[in-house]
Amino acid sequence: MTQTEQKELVAATAIDTLIKNKKIFSGMKIGLGTGSTAVPAVKHLAKRIADGTLKDIKAVVTSFGTQNLCEELEIPVYSMNDKIIGGHLDLAIDGADEVDPDNNVIKGGGAALLREKIVAYNAEQFVIVADSTKIVDSLGTKFRLPVEIIGEARVPVTKALEALGAECVLREGVKKCGPVITDNGNQILDILWKEPVNPCMMEDKINSIVGVVEVGFFTKNKPIVFTMNSDCNVIQR
Numbered sequence: 761m762t763q764t765e766q767k768e769l770v771a772a773t774a775i776d777t778l779i780k781n782k783k784i785f786s787g788m789k790i791g792l793g794t795g796s797t798a799v800p801a802v803k804h805l806a807k808r809i810a811d812g813t814l815k816d817i818k819a820v821v822t823s824f825g826t827q828n829l830c831e832e833l834e835i836p837v838y839s840m841n842d843k844i845i846g847g848h849l850d851l852a853i854d855g856a857d858e859v860d861p862d863n864n865v866i867k868g869g870g871a872a873l874l875r876e877k878i879v880a881y882n883a884e885q886f887v888i889v890a891d892s893t894k895i896v897d898s899l900g901t902k903f904r905l906p907v908e909i910i911g912e913a914r915v916p917v918t919k920a921l922e923a924l925g926a927e928c929v930l931r932e933g934v935k936k937c938g939p940v941i942t943d944n945g946n947q948i949l950d951i952l953w954k955e956p957v958n959p960c961m962m963e964d965k966i967n968s969i970v971g972v973v974e975v976g977f978f979t980k981n982k983p984i985v986f987t988m989n990s991d992c993n994v995i996q997r
């Protein structure tokens with residue numbers, strides 16, 4: 761099975777399992793993630809709205825990309841600040857770049873980590889859908905951890921991250937000269953460690969650096985993770 765096929769199967773199975781287990785139901789406020797695994801999850805959710813299984817779903821999106829997709833699929837989109845949402849979601853569903861054995865996660869490969877974390881940390885239940893390549897023993901030694909920063913603070917933030925033992929690279933645009941600019945107008949440092957670090961402690965340490973907007977370690981609202989095992993069965997952990 762290709763990675764794309766895995767993403768589609770895991771995403772669709774997760775949505776249907778959550779509906780069956782009454783963790784997704786009509787009237788819910790749902791945070792929708794960003795990326796090539798979140799896309800089939802959003803599409804499958806739209807399918808269940810279209811076939812009448814789900815009614816009155818209110819979505820909060822995490823990027824312009826997911827907003828455009830929801831508009832195309834006619835999923836009603838709200839802001840976290842809308843009265844009807846009240847700053848709290850019933851569930852958030854998203855992809856991941858890496859997941860460790862304790863279900864700590866790295867996110868931000870699509871530069872949407874800030875709004876993804878706002879949604880994930882303000883949801884009653886956080887759900888990750890991840891193909892098997894995302895499952896790792898420890899975070900941040902192969903995939904670079906994204907850190908969203910204020911552009912003006914790039915040098916001091918880089919020095920502070922280097923003092924924590926990280927090697928930093930400014931994310932460059934594709935078909936755009938200079939750095940990637942996030943949906944929030946910020947820049948991204950992608951950082952790598954030679955040795956595994958404690959992601960929970962490091963999430964707090966990095967977020968305490970002045971000029972850091974948000975870090976891509978997600979350790980505080982532990983998700984249910986849907987992924988695929990070596991027998992090509994979707995599993996939940």
Ligand code: 5RP
Pocket residue numbers: 793794795796797798854855856857866867868869870871872873876
């Ligand atoms: C975007 C993200 C994505 O969820 C993460 O990068 C995984 O992406 P994909 O599903 O395309 O592999 O965090 O900011």
